[in-house]
Amino acid sequence: MIFKKRSFHDYRLQTKLFITYIAITVVPIALLGFLAYSQYISSIERQVGTYIPRLLEQANGNIERQISEFFQMSEQIYNAPVIIEILRKDAYQTVSAMRQDEFIVNSYLSSTFIHGSQQDILGVFISSNNRLFSSTKTDYFSGFSTREAVGLYGQNLDLRGQETVLLPNETSLQFEDRRPFVLIAKPLVDVENRLSLGTMFVALDLSFIERIVRPIDKQEEAEIWLMTKEGYMLYHTNAEQIGRSDKEIESYPTLKGSFRTKNMLFGTDLSSRHEWILTHRIPLGSLTAETNFVRNITILLFVIVTVIALIIAGFLAWGVAKPLQHLTEQMKRVEKGDFNVELNRRSKDEVGMLSESFQTMIKEIQGLIREKYEIELKQKEAEMYALQSQINPHFMYNTLETIAMTVEEDDKNTVVDIVTILGRMLRYSLSNKEQLVAIRQELQHIRDYLTIQSYRFEDELAFSIDVQVNPDKEYIPKFILQPLVENALEHAFVPGQPLVVTICISYAGDEIHMKIEDNGAGMSKIKLLEIRQLLTLETDLNRDHHFGMVNVNGRLVLHYGEAYTLQIASEKSAGTKMLVRVPVNREGKRDGGSTNSRHCG
């Protein structure tokens, strides 16, 4: 039992639901139906088993009454003095006298009994003092010659004054058409002289039993028979059985009542006088035919309903278990790292809610993963940008050329200055790997760069740097200004006009604004829009072109978010203004005096 329980536990949910459903619906209904049916059947059997013996008792009584009526009827002979007179004789002088008496008696018997009102009489015989008088409807065969027949039924048969019913197996009498009959034997007594006159035999057609018995059960399957206690069947509704013997009689549990076998219902009654047993037998099937039809219909309906119920149960069980199963599968996939799960569950039930929560969770995990990944990616990018923003080889080449030219001019001091500055710049570039540097360091780098450039361009380049913030306390990304200055030198030169580059760093609320202005060539409006678009798109297209601006913008966004993009204003032939905004250092290392900061012009 425990084992079974455990194994039931181990079944799949679907199976469990299914079994439970059957257990609480199909089994009780089946049980109920079966009980109701069997109760009904047995009550029918009891009812029939009760009323059939009553009918049989009545019929049996009627048969006995009928027989005693026949006995009484035979007494009519006492009312015929002529016949009695003949019967009293015991010797004849002549054969003709005897023949005459025979004729008288035979015609009396014929007119009184054979052609009388009783149709059931097949024949009447009177044996008296070695004479046999008879009248029959059909020819008969006594089994003996006439004289011996007289002996058989006459004096040799000692009735002890009793009326007796003789069955065909107790006589050798046979009618021509082998018609079944019973023979009633009545001793004739001369009541006046107190002497025996002989014996009268009346052969009775069994139709009188048939008339009594038939109405009991008109069903074709029903069989009714009348038998002696020895089982000799003197009447049977099936004529072939008449004269045979019922060998089962010894095992009948009652001779007055009813009993059944597997498929037959018996009713019996034992008559009191002749001790004849009237038996009725009917197949249980025909008794319950109507019920069985209903039962078959019920079973059919039950099967149909059960099948439908099982299908519904299957669907229900499937409907509960399938999403869970699906969910489990999806979870396993997620476990293996596949976040591309799809839970198209629309229902609002618990399972639906569960899968929805699961889906939300998956999405969140996915988002977090992506975020972390992207941030890392951008940092790498920023590092790369920074590396890219280091000293341009073009600048190195130009500077070296400038040095060469200066050496040619033999200006030793200038060469020393340039080389010193260049050295400092290279050191700045290589020195530390920090991303943020103090403004002073960055500005020193810019100044060095511009100084070197001014050695090269001489009068064509002028620059000014205005710092209104504390250059030691405020930090900005390394190389954040250099690409912009480089860009100005690259694009803003107008031949014949000295280029002025102005750098102004000031506070603006919580931000530090760094402006880089030039008075150079400027940009057309279309060009400006193009560049602005380029910055917002954040694409890496056209890396060489406007590389400085894209690089600076990208790093600003990386460091400070979308709000801190590079702003550009430009006018053709009027110059370009670029504004870099960074938030004030969080650590609040601003100078107290710098609150009254001026703004760059």
Added chain:
Amino acid sequence: MKGRLLIVWAAFFFVSGCSNGGTYELLVSNGTFPAREAEESDQSPYTIGIVSKVDNIPYFNSVKEGVMEAAEELKAEVLYEGPTVADAKGQKVIIEKFINQKVDVIAISANDPLQLAPVLKRAKEAGIIVITWDSDTEAEARDLFIDMVNPEVLGRHVMDTLAWNTEEEGTFAIMTGSFSASNHNAWLKWIQAQWKEYYPNMKLVEVVATNDDPHNAFVQAQQLLEKYPDLAGIIGNSSVGPPAAARAAEEAGRAGDIAVVGVSTPDLMRDYLKRGSARVVTLWSPKKLGYLTVAMAKSLIEGKRPADFQYVPGVGTIRVKGNDIVIMGEPIDFTGENVDQYDF
């Protein structure tokens, strides 16, 4: 999946109710085997005392034969006795003896209804069933009277038989048994009633009593013949009358002239009838009467009273008049032709 299918099949068989029954399962039993009623024991617990009018006359001998036949067939113990002289005194002695013997039934053919009534009442008080047969007593003194025939039928019929044989003319005399026996008196009454009603040309000259004594009867007959030379017929009202009258007529040489009719037995009358000395006698079967008396006595002991048109085995159908008079049957006429059929 196989398991599930098995369960469905199991459920189906369960539902369709396939069950096996044993052989012969009893449903209803209306009592057990009715055991055959135990054969009545040969020793009858009843004793029936039967008293005749007189001992040793053929009529009562015939009755006795019937009684004994019934006693054997119905297995009853029967005491049959009659006085040597047909009078109440002798019968009274016998009755008292029966009372002392504590019989269950006394059946008597009373010689005198009045004289016997007290002793019969005493018998009744002693718890004995009293039946009268052949001749009645007072109604209060007995439980049942068995009459052989209806007295009116018999009386009128006897008168008729005389009238047929005298062509309804002439004088006639009646020889009755005794003036005290109620049956004789009843018949006598109806003979005279019939005579007065239908036969004005006939004349009754005398009624004499024979006292059921054959010799006395013969003497009385001789006297009548002497006294009335033109006597056309004699009616014998008791069994001894007709043979005495026939014999007297024969001896007087007047056989054939005098029509002798009446109540008597075939045995007594056979020769006279065949010779023509007597024309017709009427009677019933005294054997049958004896048989019926015993049968009735037995059924009364068993508490069964007779019913009108009841069939009594060995006797036939009986009638019941009032509540306490049984009539055995119809009278039989015996003539020279049929007298040989009868043996009593």
